[in-house]
Each structure stands twice: as structure tokens, then as C-alpha cells.
Amino acid sequence: MATLDVQLQLTLHSPDRSFELDVDFSATAQRTALIGPSGSGKSTLLQAIAGLLPQARGRVRVGEQALLDTAHGIDLPARERRIGVVFQDYALFPHMTVEQNLQFGLRRLGRRADAGHGQRVEALIRQFDLASLRGGLPRNLSGGQRQRVALARALAIEPRLLLLDEPLSALDSPLRRRLRRELAEMLERVQVPTLLVTHDPQDVEALAQDVIRIDDGRIVDGDLGS
Amino acid sequence: MPSALFVPLWLTLKVALFATLIAGVFGIALGWWLARRPFPGRGIVDALLMLPMVLPPTVIGYYLIVLIGRNGVLGQYLDRWFGINLIFTWQGAVIAASVVSLPLVYKGARAAFEEVDGRFANAARTLGAGELEVFLRVSLPLAVRGIAAGVMLAFARAMGEFGATLMIAGNLPGKTQTLSIAVYEAVQAGNDSQALWLTLVISLVCIAVLVASGRLLQARH
Numbered sequence: 001m002a003t004l005d006v007q008l009q010l011t012l013h014s015p016d017r018s019f020e021l022d023v024d025f026s027a028t029a030q031r032t033a034l035i036g037p038s039g040s041g042k043s044t045l046l047q048a049i050a051g052l053l054p055q056a057r058g059r060v061r062v063g064e065q066a067l068l069d070t071a072h073g074i075d076l077p078a079r080e081r082r083i084g085v086v087f088q089d090y091a092l093f094p095h096m097t098v099e100q101n102l103q104f105g106l107r108r109l110g111r112r113a114d115a116g117h118g119q120r121v122e123a124l125i126r127q128f129d130l131a132s133l134r135g136g137l138p139r140n141l142s143g144g145q146r147q148r149v150a151l152a153r154a155l156a157i158e159p160r161l162l163l164l165d166e167p168l169s170a171l172d173s174p175l176r177r178r179l180r181r182e183l184a185e186m187l188e189r190v191q192v193p194t195l196l197v198t199h200d201p202q203d204v205e206a207l208a209q210d211v212i213r214i215d216d217g218r219i220v221d222g223d224l225g226s
Numbered sequence: 227m228p229s230a231l232f233v234p235l236w237l238t239l240k241v242a243l244f245a246t247l248i249a250g251v252f253g254i255a256l257g258w259w260l261a262r263r264p265f266p267g268r269g270i271v272d273a274l275l276m277l278p279m280v281l282p283p284t285v286i287g288y289y290l291i292v293l294i295g296r297n298g299v300l301g302q303y304l305d306r307w308f309g310i311n312l313i314f315t316w317q318g319a320v321i322a323a324s325v326v327s328l329p330l331v332y333k334g335a336r337a338a339f340e341e342v343d344g345r346f347a348n349a350a351r352t353l354g355a356g357e358l359e360v361f362l363r364v365s366l367p368l369a370v371r372g373i374a375a376g377v378m379l380a381f382a383r384a385m386g387e388f389g390a391t392l393m394i395a396g397n398l399p400g401k402t403q404t405l406s407i408a409v410y411e412a413v414q415a416g417n418d419s420q421a422l423w424l425t426l427v428i429s430l431v432c433i434a435v436l437v438a439s440g441r442l443l444q445a446r447h
Binding site: 047050051052077078079080081082083084085087089091093094095104105108109153154156157 | 343351354355362368
């Protein structure tokens, strides 16, 4: 059974160009890399899967659950898709502490915090070794620490799917190697189906079991990579 | 403090506070809305909102009379249904000051919201937040300094409002006579020392507000 089943069309218009995305693929591996040159539509595709592009048409299914099915009038908004996203440069909320970042997905406005949520945050803090950083602000963290917080924050909502957008691109080379290894270990432990965007073949080798290539908004090769 | 000074000062502060409150709520909401994404006619809405900054205050006063005057487009219903008349009242002065200070809040808020990286809002959405929650927990706190600076400028502008206020609220000592109008009347009456004192008070308050808003904007980075 496919972990992730995607068939999407959308057109993005900007003043100087318009970009057309038209993809159809299934991912069966636990962790799949999405690779392609810059401007090929990788990040756009991730955003569409996450439900952040309302103009997307087609079908997105994770396991048995349909998140988007235009033909049947299904289009869950991003807040209901339960897809954890680790953004490029992480997009940690700069005005919140590490702990508040982790709590964000669990505490809804005007609703009382429940004990289970507190336990979940504590478990993530332990699991990602964030105890000494919990009161700190994102701007005072190193690149590796930010990556851990971003991943923990995305996992707090118990996502059915994890999307990573160039998770290592913000880092320089020696650090990159070390964090690639750390990230591989963390992903191995959490066991959530993952789609990750990268343009680095070493990332693919270390982090993914399968590869999907995209170019100019089209899938060019859905076969097993290297 | 002599009542010739105290009464208009108190009235001015009261009018400016209420006007800032009204301009603040509308200016922040409009700034957020127009910063979100382009839509057909956004340029025209923007121009209309900035209009009070460039139109002569007397023209704004005239528009307001047409709108909320006793026989005005809205005013006649306010009068008939609720018995409310805004002309020659301090509440009318609040309306006039709100309109002229709105562009300052709106412009400041829009720029502040546009500066906030859209990925923060998207991150909040993927974490389960609805649009109101994105606004209250993410966009607003991240834009708050720029908004506060705009609100303070609006307060200073509301304090100094003259032309539209005079047309809507008139010059009734103790009722609608704000500091700026009191200065005008003191000069007309040849009461130089009173004009000087009034001028000093309003200048000091405005300098304090400008220094504070400058600090807020500077501390942003």
C-alpha cells in the first residue's frame, strides 16, 4: 500500500512568470527524497501537499486518509491535515521560547491546556535533548539546535506525514555532515512517513530509501535512485 | 494649573485617546487585510485610506458633515433612530480626529505586517492554527513594534487636529474647544501669554510622543 499518494495540478502566477505544477506519484518507502534543480517546483509541491496553496487541484492521500480529493469535494485546510512541516531555515517563532514553540501545535486559543499535552512536550524535550534550551529564544540557538526544535515542533502534533524542506541547506559543510547523521538517526527513531526535499545526493543517500525526481513541475523519474 | 489651560488639555487628551482607539482598531485590521495578498482594487483601497493625509482638513470636515451631519447620509438615521447628533459635540471631534489619524496607523501596520515572514504564518497553519489564531499569536506579536510606532504617531496627529474638528465640532469652550483651537482663539483675541502656554504644552507632548515612537522603530532590529 502506498504511504503517500499524490496527483496534483496547480498554476502559480507572479508578475514576471507563471509556473505550472503537474505531478502524479506514489511513495511507498518510509522516507522518500524529492530532488530536482532549483525552481523545479519542489517547495511548491511540499506546500501544496501541506494544504498551504488553496489553488491546488487533484488528490493527496496519506495511507487511507484523503486530505485532498477535488473530484469528491474534499479539501482539508492546512490546520486539519496534521502534516508536520520542517521549513527551510526552520521558521521557528522568533518571539516564543523553545518550549512555547513546541507547545504551539497543542495549545489552541481559548482552550484549556490538558495534561496529556504537557506530557507530550516533556517527552519531546527529553527525546531531542532540549532541556537546557527550553527557556531560550530561537535567535540564541545554533543551527543544529534549531533543527532539533523544528523537528520536535512538527512532531508535537503527532503528524500522519512529515515534510522536510531542504533541512540541511542553512548549514555549512562540516556541520552539515554531522547534522545529516543526527537527522538520519532522529528520523529512524520517530517512524513517521517522510518526504524530504533536497538537491544534495549525499542527503538522499543518508536520509532516504527512495527517490523521486522533479524537473520543471513534472515528475521525471519515480524509480529507485542510486 | 489655570482652567484656561487645563480644560482644553483634558479635552484634547480625551478626544485623542478615543480617536487613537478607533483609528487603531480599524487601521490595524485594514493594514493586516491589505498586507495579506494582492486583490483587484487593492491600489484603490490603499489610495482611499491614505486620502485623509493629503486632503485639506476642511475637505475632510465637509465630507464628514455630508456623512454624519443632522441631514447627512448616515446622520439622519442616527438622529431619527437613536437620537444621536454628533455635530458640535466632543464625540464629533473624536470622529474627525479618527479619520485624519487613520492613515498613520494603517500605513505603519501594513508595513509591519508585510515585514513579517509569511512562513511563520504558514508554520502556524500546519500546526493547527486557524486564521484568527495566526493573527493573534503570530502576525500581531511579530508586527507589534511597527504598529505601536504608527499608533503613537496617530495619537500625536489626533492631538493636533484642527481643521476637520473645527468644522464638525465647532469651537465651544469647555465642550469642544481642544488645545489647537484654543491656541487659534487666544491669538485671535490677542491673549499672547495664554497662546504661548498652550503652544508649549502641546509641543512638549508631541515631542515626547515622537521620541518614544522613534525609539520603538529603532529597537526593531
